[in-house]
Amino acid sequence: MAPPRAYWKGSLKLSLVTCPVVLYPAATSVEKTKFHMINRETGNRLKQQMVDAETGDIVEKEQKGRGYEISKGEYVEIEKEELEAVQIESNHTIDIDNFVPRDEIDRRYLNNPYYIAPDGKAGADAFAVIRDAMKDKDRVALARIVLTNREHIIAIEPLGKGLLGTTLRFPYEVRDEEDYFDDIKSPKISKDMIDLAVHILDSKASHFDPSKFKDEYETALKTLVKRKAAGKPVKVVEKEEKPDNVINLMDALKASLKGGKGKSTKRASSSRPHVARKRPAKKAARSSARHRKAS
Incomplete structure (x- = not known):
């Protein structure tokens, strides 16, 4: 080698x-799967061209320059020699x-x-x-x-x-974290909740081992390309809908500690403000009608 x-x-x-x-x-990033833009009709690879944003004309290489926007749509041009000087x-x-x-x-x-x-x-x-x-x-x-x-x-x-x-x-x-964290509320959390969360953390305690990192998306991309190149059919998997209901935080912590997911049918009480609404039936019916029409 x-x-x-x-x-x-x-x-x-x-x-x-x-x-x-x-x-x-x-x-x-050499091992990552990369794609090129191609012409669907010819199968040839496409190349990019620079186009004037106002006129739409193609700009040739000798016409290209660098400019810094000092106000909306107004640029100060910087010459190559000036840039090299700094x-x-x-x-x-x-x-x-x-x-x-x-x-x-x-x-x-x-x-x-x-x-x-x-x-x-x-x-x-x-x-x-x-x-x-x-x-x-x-x-x-x-x-x-x-x-x-x-x-x-x-x-x-x-x-x-x-x-x-x-x-x-x-x-x-580096952005200032206060710009993003200032609006985060500071609710009063019971000691029981903290203790449960600590138990969950302890149950998942481990050591940093990047060999266990699995890039599922990259694996799926390689499989997709391999099947397409071999002329095999590719099955399109429909996305699963996320559960509509939100369970109580304490119940979620307890269920997590047990390794369960909690009961999806259990609704939040009036003291639990975050309750997701179910999707209206009419919308689902319209989606099915559109699907039948398209077919």
């Missing part, structure tokens, strides 16, 4: 200690600025992961020293790196024999 192609090459620098390193993307040229160095406790890093800032490995034998000793020192103090390095003409902050931590580098989002890229 050929060695993977490095995404970035340069040096990892800690004060006066420098070692050559390479970066490899730690995640990939881009940061990489010095191919990962400059470590400081080290922080691992648990202080807000997970919302985590972006793209990369594997960092020594580039050749020359810097293997320096690489090991930096890695093992971080492992000993359980610290994460915060460094700066230039990728695709933009400077990024990257968090670096030991991972096996190498290092894991994860680019971090800038504060302006």
Whole structure:
């Protein structure tokens, strides 16, 4: 098997200690099923064209430019040379600025992961020293790196024999949770309910094991493509209707603890405000009539 192609090459620098390193993307979407747009009549693949939003005319390559919308429908054009002037040229160095406790890093800032490995034998000793020192103090390095003409902050931590580098989002890229949580009510919950919920959590206690993650949709897509390519019929499954009734929260907790689903016929009392209404019979009848007409 050929060695993977490095995404970035340069040096990892800690004060006066420098070692050559390479970066490899730690995640990939190569295995995901992807589709192309095709012409149903010819079976040929389609290609996209840029069209003027106002005139509808096709815009040729030499006519394309970049513009920033300063007001509705008004753009300031940015030339390629002007854009290049503000881009940061990489010095191919990962400059470590400081080290922080691992648990202080807000997970919302985590972006793209990369594997960092020594580039050749020359810097293997320096690489090991930096890695093992971080492992000993359980610290994460915060460094700066230039990728695709933009400077990024990257968090670096030991991972096996190498290092894991994860680019971090800038504060302006992370939304404030208060904008979404301020309107959440704070109802009074009884201790019995909390205790039941805790029992459910305990009964489902486990350990993080990504090998158990199953992408059911991806599996279904692969099966669909395989059957279609083989000329086999594909059965369309009708979606099941969700239950109309809502049961009492305490009953739901008790049923969950027992592994049951509760009785769908049990209605909420007047003290239970969330009661779903059944679908009107007329609507269902109209749907059936439309189906017969279409047939």
